[in-house]
Amino acid sequence: MSDMQKQAGVIRHLWTALRLAVVFTVIAGLIYPLVITGLGQLLFPAQANGSLIVQNGQVVGSALIGQAFTSPRFFQGRPSATGYAANASSASNLGPTNPTLISDVAAALQGVLAANPGLSVARVPVDLVESSDSGVDPDISIQAALVQVPRVAAQNGLSQAIVLALVKSQERGRFLGLFGAPHVNVLELNLKLEALVGGGGGQG
Amino acid sequence: MTLVGIGGIVLFLVVVTLVVKPVGLYLYNVFDGGRTWLDPVLAPVERAIYKVGGVNPAKEMRWTEYLFALLAFNLVGFVLLYPVLRLQGVLPLNPQHLPAVGAHVAWNTAVSFVTNTNWQAYGGESTLSYLSQMWLTVQQFLSPITGLAMVLALIRGLTRKNATTLGNFWVDLTRAFLWIALPVAAVAALVLIALGTPQNLAPYTIVHTLQGAKQILPQGPVASMTSIMQFGDNGGGYFNTNAGYPFETPNAASLMFQLTLGFLVPVGLTYYFGKKAGDTRQGWTIFAAMMVMFMFGVFVTYWAEAAGNPIVSHLLQHAVPNMTGKETRFGVAGSSLFETGTTAVSWGSTAAANDSFTPIGSLILLFNMMSGEVIIGAWGVGLIGMLAFAILAVFLAGLMVGRTPEYLGKKIQAYEVKMATLAMIVPTFVILGFAAWAVSSRGGVSGIFNPGPQGLSEVLYAFSSGVGNNGSAMGGLNAASPFYTWTVGFAMLIGRFPMYIPALAIAGSMVKKQRVPPSIGTFPTNGWLFGLLLIGTVVIVGALVFFPALALGPLAEQFAMQAGHLFGGVPK
Numbered sequence: 168m169s170d171m172q173k174q175a176g177v178i179r180h181l182w183t184a185l186r187l188a189v190v191f192t193v194i195a196g197l198i199y200p201l202v203i204t205g206l207g208q209l210l211f212p213a214q215a216n217g218s219l220i221v222q223n224g225q226v227v228g229s230a231l232i233g234q235a236f237t238s239p240r241f242f243q244g245r246p247s248a249t250g251y252a253a254n255a256s257s258a259s260n261l262g263p264t265n266p267t268l269i270s271d272v273a274a275a276l277q278g279v280l281a282a283n284p285g286l287s288v289a290r291v292p293v294d295l296v297e298s299s300d301s302g303v304d305p306d307i308s309i310q311a312a313l314v315q316v317p318r319v320a321a322q323n324g325l326s327q328a329i330v331l332a333l334v335k336s337q338e339r340g341r342f343l344g345l346f347g348a349p350h351v352n353v354l355e356l357n358l359k360l361e362a363l364v365g366g367g368g369g370q371g
Numbered sequence: 372m373t374l375v376g377i378g379g380i381v382l383f384l385v386v387v388t389l390v391v392k393p394v395g396l397y398l399y400n401v402f403d404g405g406r407t408w409l410d411p412v413l414a415p416v417e418r419a420i421y422k423v424g425g426v427n428p429a430k431e432m433r434w435t436e437y438l439f440a441l442l443a444f445n446l447v448g449f450v451l452l453y454p455v456l457r458l459q460g461v462l463p464l465n466p467q468h469l470p471a472v473g474a475h476v477a478w479n480t481a482v483s484f485v486t487n488t489n490w491q492a493y494g495g496e497s498t499l500s501y502l503s504q505m506w507l508t509v510q511q512f513l514s515p516i517t518g519l520a521m522v523l524a525l526i527r528g529l530t531r532k533n534a535t536t537l538g539n540f541w542v543d544l545t546r547a548f549l550w551i552a553l554p555v556a557a558v559a560a561l562v563l564i565a566l567g568t569p570q571n572l573a574p575y576t577i578v579h580t581l582q583g584a585k586q587i588l589p590q591g592p593v594a595s596m597t598s599i600m601q602f603g604d605n606g607g608g609y610f611n612t613n614a615g616y617p618f619e620t621p622n623a624a625s626l627m628f629q630l631t632l633g634f635l636v637p638v639g640l641t642y643y644f645g646k647k648a649g650d651t652r653q654g655w656t657i658f659a660a661m662m663v664m665f666m667f668g669v670f671v672t673y674w675a676e677a678a679g680n681p682i683v684s685h686l687l688q689h690a691v692p693n694m695t696g697k698e699t700r701f702g703v704a705g706s707s708l709f710e711t712g713t714t715a716v717s718w719g720s721t722a723a724a725n726d727s728f729t730p731i732g733s734l735i736l737l738f739n740m741m742s743g744e745v746i747i748g749a750w751g752v753g754l755i756g757m758l759a760f761a762i763l764a765v766f767l768a769g770l771m772v773g774r775t776p777e778y779l780g781k782k783i784q785a786y787e788v789k790m791a792t793l794a795m796i797v798p799t800f801v802i803l804g805f806a807a808w809a810v811s812s813r814g815g816v817s818g819i820f821n822p823g824p825q826g827l828s829e830v831l832y833a834f835s836s837g838v839g840n841n842g843s844a845m846g847g848l849n850a851a852s853p854f855y856t857w858t859v860g861f862a863m864l865i866g867r868f869p870m871y872i873p874a875l876a877i878a879g880s881m882v883k884k885q886r887v888p889p890s891i892g893t894f895p896t897n898g899w900l901f902g903l904l905l906i907g908t909v910v911i912v913g914a915l916v917f918f919p920a921l922a923l924g925p926l927a928e929q930f931a932m933q934a935g936h937l938f939g940g941v942p943k
Contacts, residue, residue, distance in 0.1 A: 258724035260847035262825035300615030345379035347623025348702030
């Protein structure tokens, strides 16, 4: 090929690249997401809009996003590096030999022990003292819910048996029995708890 | 480790093995003139695209022309992406009124998404408008199909005889886009929505929590991005914490679906390769070598994460697994499997915080990337790397027995070995060189988050991820600082192009060669012996060079952790 032919080839390829990139951008960047948005809204509107939970006309949360629970009346979730900020998700990123990790765990442990009198250190589940990845982990392990039953029952004036049954009713197992870990969703558990307390004429 | 955890991992490995052949056959039908049931819909679209692009689909390209078309396409992709990030503040689909992305981060992000790395120096939900996310999604389609085109050219180079051309880049690209990326991404996006991932264009939702606080829930076109992000082995998630964020991965079902999506094309390509070579055992041998290394990694990681941090176990007075930076719904086994998977497949979506993994767990993640991302690897590029190792392996075997090495009946000569070695050496120099620069410069050190050996691991991780076009990170590192936006940015470019130019050069040289019939002296490249040799080459030639650095990082940290030693430093 002569130099002029080569030059023409270079320009031709750049021109083709530009035209194809524009076509692909229109398809993948506009048509594709908009069609998926339309289909999602049509077929699965609840999920497509964030699995929102509405109570008395007000959005109280998403079933998928954890909230900060500090009141002893409620079941409490995992420590969060962001204080459950859903719009700025982050993990603590603390490494295994970082002194801050260990002091954070120790502080969380003291908090759990103080909030749950009678709970021994050896029974504290690890997910109540180690922070999550997203900072908005909506779940805790079954064990983490169970150790809070005595406190939650006493605080809400309910019998432990009722609260225990509530936890049991909210348990979710593994996918196909093999994947993931059994857990309870803290927000949904607390909503059920509120309904129970409210319905029983409690403090609401 | 629990039996259930192990059982889940084994089931996943079985599923991955079962999809190899069907996916490989589908690829064969798409690229080698077979028929697929999508043809009636897509063939007219394909013809229209060629018309718009001025493409003559019958015209074959030599390796230099193929390479030039590929580079031109990626350059244009960069040019179309960067301005949108910089101008998002005045462009539509920005209900949160987010300002323009800064110049350093925008450059880094554009490079990152064009090179299939998806390293994220930003937090999606707090930085990007819906339009920017949708524009990144475009690159999540285009960068994997570019990688796929590269391997198609290499495979043609290895399997055609007495030829000069490697196919037509525009045709490979268009067919990969229409027949593979687009339909699977669309179906997968709907599955993800059904499993709980949002997909809307509404502003962020303000929520009054049960305790009376205010919480802002991000919204947006999450599912359409997540599906191609996972299927295309891109890894750049919608949210800062990526697949760990419950909107992106609401449950273990979604996690396993996304993990399977990411494996489909890379494992299917091994079968496609064998089919093109006229001997499917060639492909199975490569698949087996990849899977053996992957399995080893998964179980070591799972073991390390389940064994946990003895310092925490001491505090809690009972043995606990490492749950720092892990989500409850995935558990230890699911998180370990996902993280090992996304580092092995050069993919980089994370469902757990790698900075908080145990040192041995991090070591495996690092090894997966430092191997050159050949343990499965992303679309095309993983197989390219593995085929480069295969060429080195037959060369080494040839040296041992004193014969001219052959691969697929073609003689391997000095040129091919030089090119394969080049593809291997360049990333090594970049990872170790940039890491050395980082730990000896103020800009590099000030971006480190964790004290002690973990800090070095963060730096090694960043450059391994950049060069390997992986994109996952040890999140503590300040990736948005100018030092790391530029150094990791260049690492991504070097990892993509100077590594794959030699691959196409090999293709261009091999395509001209004759095929010599196998003789008694031919070293067979299909079978367990070659599989072992291949693994040996990856481990010894590819990864051993990193051993000193790994000894100072994760290994030192592991011993310190076992001894209960904490690293003072200045915790930030």
